Amino acid sequence: MLTTLAIANYRSLRELILPLGALNIITGANGSGKSNLYRGLRLLAMTAQGGLVPSLAREGGLPSTLWAGPERFSRAMLAGEQPVQSTVRKDPVNLRLGFAGEAFGYAIDLGLPLLSRSQFSQDPVIKRECIWSGPVLRPSALLVDRQGAAIRLRDECGGWSTVPQPVASFDSMMTEFSDPKGAPEMIAVREQIRSWRFYDHxxxxxxxxxxxxxxxxxxxxxxxxxxxxxxxxxxxxxxxxxxxxxxxxxxxxxxxxxxxxxxxxxxxxxxxxxxxxxxxxxxxxxxxxxxxxxxxxxxxxxxxPALLVLNEPETSLHPDLLPALARLIQRASKRSQVLVVSHATRLVTALERESDSCSIVLEKELGATRIVGSDEMDIPPWKWPAR
Structure with missing residues (x-):
């Protein structure tokens, strides 16, 4: 089961780190970022299907999907004492997606290509991919590490071996490398992601x-x-x-x-x-x-599946059907981890009554999606791999 979902610099998700349980309800006002969260999770799932870069291209590429606000907000901006304005960029342009569970964690970092004469110069490139053991990325927990075109594997003695065949900048290592003996963790994570299911409209x-x-x-x-x-x-x-x-x-x-x-x-x-x-x-x-x-x-x-995601399942349903749907979803959460994106109050209320439910309400602050009422103590520990 996933315990953490992390998305950074994707549309309104400047940096969103979500705690997850067996039954997860994502709600919030229109325009709060629910659809962006759903689309970001689907994008993450495409890493194991070989369709990450094409999926981004269909959305307009990185220029159309990157967070459009400033890299950082000053205290004066947050307090409304200063208008939102661009700041000096300190970090490289990136779109990052990741998740963690009790067994493994995974993260991918996409960025802009170097200057090139190729006709595909607008394609984003994969800068870093990592798989680690446990819920938090630590150097000692790192199992598979891809930087640029090179992949390193942790061996049984704790050292590193390099995969001789490089990976193309537009391909995830999840689909381009398969070694059940040298990297069983990669196959386990890939098959986990491939089992995810999404149902939308x-x-x-x-x-x-x-x-x-x-x-x-x-x-x-x-x-x-x-x-x-x-x-x-x-x-x-x-x-x-x-x-x-x-x-x-x-x-x-x-x-x-x-x-x-x-x-x-x-x-x-x-x-x-x-x-x-x-x-x-x-x-x-x-x-x-x-x-x-x-x-x-x-x-x-x-x-x-390992994860079942429903986006606005209440569409076209009469309100009287929502309690029955909630009971159906609750039973499904005993077999799969379930994430429901909804703004139907009756459905959300019924699901929130379940003891194992995790309800997350989203809102926007200065254009960035955040969790209502959250503080640093509520956010699960998360660390992005550096480039």
């Missing part, structure tokens, strides 16, 4: 894939767009927890039950509702009902 319009019959195969993990909803629900029925599935449907829609129609290998969701003579097909379900079924399939997966 499922489509529920008339042409949404989840409404239409789809070829069905065993689907223990719902796809990001929910196109394989029917197959995912049928997989839960056959190899997952059928009692939990029926309970989740009954909790939200008393007297209802779902089914999966199979016509020549194409699966389609059906829903039997009290008082109706025939089941409703996926195309007939309301947006809120379809979205709830998608969340059920995501949260009751027979293959729980």
């Amino acid at each position: 499922f489509r529920t319009d008339e042409q949404a894939p989840a409404r239409l019959p789809q070829i069905g195969t065993h689907t223990p993990v719902l796809s990001n767009d929910g196109a394989d909803l029917a197959a995912a629900l049928q997989t839960i029925r056959e190899i997952g927890d059928l009692v939990e599935l029926d309970t989740a449907i009954e909790d939200a829609f008393p007297g209802a039950r779902i089914g999966v129609a199979n016509v020549e290998g194409r699966f389609e969701v059906t829903m039997h509702q009290h008082g109706l003579l025939r089941p409703l097909k996926g195309a007939e379900l309301s947006d809120g009902t379809l979205r709830y079924l998608l969340l059920v399939a995501a949260l009751l997966t027979p293959r729980p």
